[in-house]
Amino acid sequence: MTQTQQVRPSEADVPVVARAIETVASHLHPTPSYDLADYDVPTGREEVWRFTPIKRLRGLLEDTPSDDHLEWKLDAPAAVEVSELTVEAARALGGPAPVDRSSALAVKHSGGAMLIDIPADTELDQPVVVRLAGVSAEQVVHGHVLVRIGRHSRAIVVLEHTGSAQYVAEVTVLVGDSARLELASLQLWDDDAVHLGHVAVRVGRDAEVRTFQASLGGSVVRMVETADYAGPGGRLEMYGLYFVDAGQHIEHRLFIDHNQPRTRSNADYRGALQGKGAHSVWVGDVLIRKQAEGIQTYESNRNLVLTEGCQADSVPNLEIETGEIEGAGHASATGRFDDEQLFYLQSRGITPVEAKRLVVHGFFADLIRRIGVGSIERRLLDAVEAELAKNIGLPAVGVER
Amino acid sequence: MATLEIRDLHVSVEAEDGRKEILRGVDLTVRDGETHAIMGPNGSGKSTLAYSIAGHPKYAVTQGTVSLDGVDVLSMTVDERARAGLFLAMQYPVEVPGVSVSNFLRTAKTAIDGTPPKLRTWVGDVRDAMTALSIDATFAERSLNEGFSGGEKKRHEILQLELLDPRFAILDETDSGLDIDALRVVSEGVNRFRAKGDRGVLLITHYTRILRYITPDFVHVFVDGRIAEEGGPELADRLESEGYERFVKVG
Numbered sequence A: 001m002t003q004t005q006q007v008r009p010s011e012a013d014v015p016v017v018a019r020a021i022e023t024v025a026s027h028l029h030p031t032p033s034y035d036l037a038d039y040d041v042p043t044g045r046e047e048v049w050r051f052t053p054i055k056r057l058r059g060l061l062e063d064t065p066s067d068d069h070l071e072w073k074l075d076a077p078a079a080v081e082v083s084e085l086t087v088e089a090a091r092a093l094g095g096p097a098p099v100d101r102s103s104a105l106a107v108k109h110s111g112g113a114m115l116i117d118i119p120a121d122t123e124l125d126q127p128v129v130v131r132l133a134g135v136s137a138e139q140v141v142h143g144h145v146l147v148r149i150g151r152h153s154r155a156i157v158v159l160e161h162t163g164s165a166q167y168v169a170e171v172t173v174l175v176g177d178s179a180r181l182e183l184a185s186l187q188l189w190d191d192d193a194v195h196l197g198h199v200a201v202r203v204g205r206d207a208e209v210r211t212f213q214a215s216l217g218g219s220v221v222r223m224v225e226t227a228d229y230a231g232p233g234g235r236l237e238m239y240g241l242y243f244v245d246a247g248q249h250i251e252h253r254l255f256i257d258h259n260q261p262r263t264r265s266n267a268d269y270r271g272a273l274q275g276k277g278a279h280s281v282w283v284g285d286v287l288i289r290k291q292a293e294g295i296q297t298y299e300s301n302r303n304l305v306l307t308e309g310c311q312a313d314s315v316p317n318l319e320i321e322t323g324e325i326e327g328a329g330h331a332s333a334t335g336r337f338d339d340e341q342l343f344y345l346q347s348r349g350i351t352p353v354e355a356k357r358l359v360v361h362g363f364f365a366d367l368i369r370r371i372g373v374g375s376i377e378r379r380l381l382d383a384v385e386a387e388l389a390k391n392i393g394l395p396a397v398g399v400e401r
Numbered sequence B: 001m002a003t004l005e006i007r008d009l010h011v012s013v014e015a016e017d018g019r020k021e022i023l024r025g026v027d028l029t030v031r032d033g034e035t036h037a038i039m040g041p042n043g044s045g046k047s048t049l050a051y052s053i054a055g056h057p058k059y060a061v062t063q064g065t066v067s068l069d070g071v072d073v074l075s076m077t078v079d080e081r082a083r084a085g086l087f088l089a090m091q092y093p094v095e096v097p098g099v100s101v102s103n104f105l106r107t108a109k110t111a112i113d114g115t116p117p118k119l120r121t122w123v124g125d126v127r128d129a130m131t132a133l134s135i136d137a138t139f140a141e142r143s144l145n146e147g148f149s150g151g152e153k154k155r156h157e158i159l160q161l162e163l164l165d166p167r168f169a170i171l172d173e174t175d176s177g178l179d180i181d182a183l184r185v186v187s188e189g190v191n192r193f194r195a196k197g198d199r200g201v202l203l204i205t206h207y208t209r210i211l212r213y214i215t216p217d218f219v220h221v222f223v224d225g226r227i228a229e230e231g232g233p234e235l236a237d238r239l240e241s242e243g244y245e246r247f248v249k250v251g
């Protein structure tokens, strides 16, 4: 489902091209399981794998263990307790289970999970930064990271991926009641990396969670993000940005399960595509269960297609099992540059190249500034600038922060 | 002496039911130091004239010329026209999310001058110009035109006029949607621009109200894609009392 049309990418609230499939039960109810036997090796015909270039995964979905690891560097305030758990102990924490074959493989062959534990009633003054680096695209690495934040605590956690690997990973995030967590996952891989990831977030009662995915590097990146609520009143904001170059496949699949009353969710994902064979996929599944009265949800995906030969697939799905909700909506738009924006900028003497650079910069900066964490914002703005410099042209003047 | 010269300009747009001619032979000469008011009813083609001079891709010039000091403007790209000294304050300024006003102003100034403005003086210039137009300092960090009220957008257009300092300014209904205070502030901005000397202004308006603050040297009545009558400031007074009906019937 590729749509390319003149769309001003700034109109989030206008569902210009919406492909809502309401009451489709088939793939909105994944049955989570740790048991690999519950997931056949995908052929590419399955609903959840149909966009993924299975051939480029080179046997990554086979049940084959590996001894390779990513290099770890951890930067964490003293209050944070970091430990290693066995696979069994990680399961015993009772968090959400894997939802597909790659996440089941990640846990099974992880050799145990790295637990980042933020105790209750703790406010971290510094972010927790986990730097994960791979050395070669020949190495297959399975990994499981567990982030647990106790009730009433506040923390920022950043996972940063660089270098190269074939990385199959599970990230489990357990957020205590009334806690507040900002979680950023930065995919800044080299061009030949493959990353099959699952991020499973459980939002505590009245907790506030903001996640941010930035997928800029890698050959194939497939991030599955699932979220549910452990009690009423939780708020979840999910943001994502991706910049897809020639030959890159970048896929984000969301499943937000409103399984508790008065919970909220808001998702805003934006991508830019350029170069032959650049392919982005965004699937946003939202389920509002019968008991989830008084909830509010909105999801939006916008793609800016910068050159010919790109494909942006965007599929929002909303399934509503109760009429007692405050609001539910979605928008999806894929388009080229807005002529009026380019004209306005050029009418001030700005060259066409610089005008385009400014528009794309703005498209992402508008999202990045919502993170509210200065260090991450700067990091991402720099990364976006680097992509723009590579592909559109260098800025005429320094860019404002 | 600089001159903006429009000769026998015909412009059409692609409409759903085929090509539609909007400008049907416009002749107009604006010399520096002069302010020309163009007045006309809605739909007469005033914005089309403004956009065509600025080079909007939607409008196709089918006949005639536009020149600046004898140099052909129509063969220039949009940004080249701006760098040659033309400025258009738009009736509906466009929103560009995520691009801050200060980033935009500095980028535009750099483009127009060919070199980045000296940081020390630039910051002060921007601040002073904003103060003079009663624009709150927080605007500098807001996204370009996004969420601005109608009046804020217009003031922001005049802010650009003052900072970019072109040779010829086309102001397309800058007065519409302004309350009295804002109208006065905006008019003062335009008058500061005129007072620099050697500047030409093409003031497009539907109402005579703004002409109480900005006195034109010439008034042109624009009807049905061409100039129907020309005169001095007294013509505006006649329009004030008689309206456009006389011209519309004739046209």
Ligand SMILES: Nc1ncnc2c1ncn2[C@@H]1O[C@H](COP(=O)(O)OP(=O)(O)O)[C@@H](O)[C@H]1O
Binding pocket: B013, B014, B015, B020, B022, B040, B041, B042, B043, B044, B045, B046, B047, B048, B049, B058
């Ligand atoms: N892009 C366009 N497509 C079709 N018709 C247009 C377009 N732009 C302007 N027009 C028509 O041309 C006429 C003049 O419009 P405009 O120049 O905006 O007038 P004014 O500014 O005097 O109100 C109007 O009838 C308008 O509907």
Ligand SMILES: [Mg+2]
Binding pocket: B046, B047, B048, B091, B172, B173
């Ligand atoms: Mg108009």
